[in-house]
Amino acid sequence: MPEPYNVLVVDDEESILKLLSKELASPERTVHTADCAHAARDAVRRHRFDVIISDIRLPDGDGLELLTEFKDMEPDAEVILITGHGNIDNAVEAIRIGAYDYITKPFRLDRVELVVDRAWQRACLQRENRSYKHTQKTTSSTQMVGSSAAVKHIRYLIDKVAPTDVPVLITGESGAGKDVVARCLHAASQRADKPLIVKNCATLQKELSRSELFGHTKGSFTGATDNREGLMNFAHTGTLFLDEIGELPIEVQASLLRVLESHTYRRVGEKDERTVDIRFLFATNRNLADEVEAGRFHEALFHRINVFNISLPTLGERREDVPLLVDYFLAQLGRQKGQGEYTVSERAMQSLLSYDWPGNIRELRNVLERSIILSDNGVITRACLPREISDQPASGQAGGVLSLERMEREHIAKALDFYGGNRQQTAKALGIGRKTLYRKIEKFDL
Template identity: 60%
Template sequence: MAPFEPMRILVVDDEESIRRLAKKEFSDPHRKVWTAGSAHEAFELVRRQQVDVIVLDIRLPDGDGLELLEQFRETLPDVEVIIITGHGNIDSAVEAMKSGAYDYITKPFTLDRLELVIEKAFQRVRLQRENRLLRHTQSYQPSPRFIGSSAAIQHIQYLIGKVAPTDVPVLITGESGAGKDVVARAIHGLSRRQENPLIIKNCGTLQKELIRSELFGYCKGAFTGATESQEGLLTLAHQGTLFLDEIGELPLEVQASLLRVLENQTFRRVGDKQERQVDVRFLFATNRNLAEEVKASRFHEALYHRINVFQLDLPPLRQRKEDIPLLVEYFLGLLSAGKPPCRISKNVMHLLMEYSWPGNVRELRNVMERGMILSENGIITAQGLPRELAEQNRYKGTVLHGERPLLSLYELEKQHIQRVLEHTSGNRSQASDTLGISRKTLYRKLKEYGLE
């Protein structure tokens, strides 16, 4: 929830004077107040409008307040209900408390008394929602800035600045570890929704049978084990941003439901017959080729075109190696917090620049963390690097001579293959023709050099 999000109150009472007085006295820049004179009117309103606290008269012209309370508890798990009752209905009020009401107030009552109870109920609502938000965001700590000075990264930063203020969906593509979550966080941080929640969920971590209920929520009794209603990620992200990583992992039937949300900003919880309105900005990420997934009938074509309004393709670290020194400096500073600072030797920097980084920026961070643990006298040496980096010299024959490395035939061949692949834009058939070798030989060498 945003720090200054207004409290949303619904007053349900058949006495017009009470409704009018509550609307007049409680409405201010920090509180929005709606009123309803009947159970039907109240239920229709909460289907269209999210509320935080409901003040409910126990006697209504078209129904019993206790029955309406049960409906609210089943369909609005994040809302607190305060019961208004007369002196002769104390037993009903006690029954209401057992059914999940936050508190009850007897008539006649003062506005100060009602305002105090409403405020306490709202604080409980905020605490419950913030705890739920924390469960989905605590493992994702925002990066203070996007690191890199290469032309590729400067272009990405330019595109982020252009798309962030809009509400269009963004599809972030790139290899695992390239920084797709950093881009998502940067877009949210520059958007008009920055004060509202950023909900991040990796679709690959969701159990297939629970994906729909996790995204859309569910009603009590919707399936075995649904002992109470639960809001989904869409509701948590209301007025904020929902970042779905590894979107290609979603089952086709859930993709179709997600398409409906993107089209009209409405959704239906599992077991619910009513559509609900939501205001969410969507960000998506994948390391798959979704166009190929569509051709293979593994991804919904209409959803692909709907989420691919604006695409950001992150280059792998091996294609922007000029950013490595800046990233190393950043990670050493980040990981040295509260500890003596570390630095790396010239030989280590050479090894880092020569490595192909299949795990991209995430792998570089892990290497730096390992190196700091194994550093001697504040210096990270080759002995502190993982074997695949430290043994580059032994297997590739790289020797440092002054400022210029002398490369073995192994390393020269690897670099030549890399340049040919870049020249052919990754077309392996053209690359094998240019190199004068068979495609089978090329595949073998790509695997040998870690260039797959």
């Protein structure tokens, strides 16, 4: 059952508060009340509301001024005003400056409930739109490709920890697939239908990192010309994945620790705390224990985010997964380019298996995308691969000694390169016929 949404009713008439509180209360809605502007402000500071119903005339405040304050304090909330027939002009003005709708006294309860439900739907849409701006725009995989023991163990860990709400720290070299693990964790969690907000901490400007994470109020610092929500607000009820957490300025790390421990935060320039419900995922290619020792990472934060660690192997440590990853990426790239299927020749695959892959899975994908451009008839040969990969020894190499076949291939390749690809001159220099050269070029995928 979905979490009930929150409604605040503000009116100085006790009978109105009791009536609306009773009639609007349901499993889908939680109703709060306030009998004056001061109490309403205090309620909005302490709780997150989706819909606010407020009388336009209150003993200690004007409804239009209160509307502006509500929109500043809770931008995603929709405000409905209650007014008498004599104040219709004020209600119309309120809609112009941001109110969702107005209802007139005496009102019909079915009309109030209909307006509240529609306002809530709009609030949800507004919040989703704001969240979408902070999610990655590219379609990313939520599939761990591979059959190695290492990948099977990672899948096991994901299945175990995904349904919980504990923080997860994903470690591994750049390009090893940390973002894929994060997406798998979110997809298998109880928040899978909620936003997944992704932020690479390396892209945060040091001076504005606190504002981007927590938001700020108008005038809180030079350049803060309006109120702004941060990633904490957009990730509420969902998952926040902070990639490259080791790059987060140490001045901001203590504030993040507070969110993890108390589930509360403050926007920059704001005194009151906000409650938030977020599942946190973190990733880094650094050794955070060493960073703590060097004074570059907050020790308490390290222990708090390292509740559950998933360490990813390099691609060189799981070479048996290379053919499966090649098939997966070629199918993916083929669909994207709309150019059919691609295959890899046996000798090209030997080179891919022999290479160390310092850039890991990301480098493999980039190599395949480049090789597709150079391929003919959908077949990627050794000639399509970058030189540092195509020059990898074939399976015939052992103990650091090149096989005769390997030596022959390299000698022919160097001769072709020396003569600028002229096969006639190359064949003459090698002392073989052109047909023989052609057969060897085909044999060695040159």
